[in-house]
Amino acid sequence: MIAIVDYGMGNLRSVEKALSRTGAAVRVTSDAGQILGADGVVLPGVGAFGACMDNLASRGLVEPVRAAVRSGRPFLGICLGLQLLFEESEEFGPVRGLGVLPGRVVRFAGRALDGLKIPQMGWNRLRIRRSVPELAGIEEGAYVYFVHSYYVVPTDADLTVASTDYGVTFAAAIAWNNVFACQFHPEKSQSVGLRLLANFAARVNGS
Numbered sequence: 001m002i003a004i005v006d007y008g009m010g011n012l013r014s015v016e017k018a019l020s021r022t023g024a025a026v027r028v029t030s031d032a033g034q035i036l037g038a039d040g041v042v043l044p045g046v047g048a049f050g051a052c053m054d055n056l057a058s059r060g061l062v063e064p065v066r067a068a069v070r071s072g073r074p075f076l077g078i079c080l081g082l083q084l085l086f087e088e089s090e091e092f093g094p095v096r097g098l099g100v101l102p103g104r105v106v107r108f109a110g111r112a113l114d115g116l117k118i119p120q121m122g123w124n125r126l127r128i129r130r131s132v133p134e135l136a137g138i139e140e141g142a143y144v145y146f147v148h149s150y151y152v153v154p155t156d157a158d159l160t161v162a163s164t165d166y167g168v169t170f171a172a173a174i175a176w177n178n179v180f181a182c183q184f185h186p187e188k189s190q191s192v193g194l195r196l197l198a199n200f201a202a203r204v205n206g207s
Contacts, residue, residue: 002204003038006030007055010044018187024201032064040204041068045080049089052080069100069179074203077181085181086152102155113167119149120166130161134180134199142192144184
């Protein structure tokens with residue numbers, strides 16, 4: 001079973017529906033025991049970084065999510081669920097994150113962004129830097145769907161497995177041990193996103 005972490009924010013039902021289309025058994029839950037007992041865990045997210053951290057804390061989910069990352073079981077972070085994995089965000093901050101990966105979250109800014117709308121909202125292309133199971137069958141230059149004003153800057157550049165250009169080049173997806181996380185929304189990215197979610201579900205099933 002794949003547990004989708006419910007902390008009161010995020011497009012939970014869209015993620016649930018998209019994962020269910022891959023044939024995976026999925027449960028949206030805020031129960032720490034179910035999260036810790038799941039075969040795989042998804043941390044989605046939409047909204048402000050600080051509010052999401054507050055909600056995780058108020059529901060007693062900070063340590064269970066960290067434990068799920070440390071467990072070695074497949075873990076997927078989506079959009080803000082990617083950003084929360086890092087040490088801090090400058091959004092209304094700095095605000096401390098989960099701190100399971102080194103790096104910080106910064107806002108799109110600077111001359112390179114002149115003429116570009118913030119947030120980035122729409123389709124953009126992936127540049128694949130390194131092959132990982134979740135990206136199997138996804139071609140270089142594939143289009144995926146983004147909605148965000150902030151992006152992660154990992155301390156370790158090797159965490160980045162796919163990047164995207166939007167005034168600056170930023171990490172569109174990262175991978176570390178059992179963790180894969182993406183800034184884009186696979187549940188909104190049509191066939192490419194479904195392929196990624198199917199790859200994640202296959203990893204959960206051990207295939």
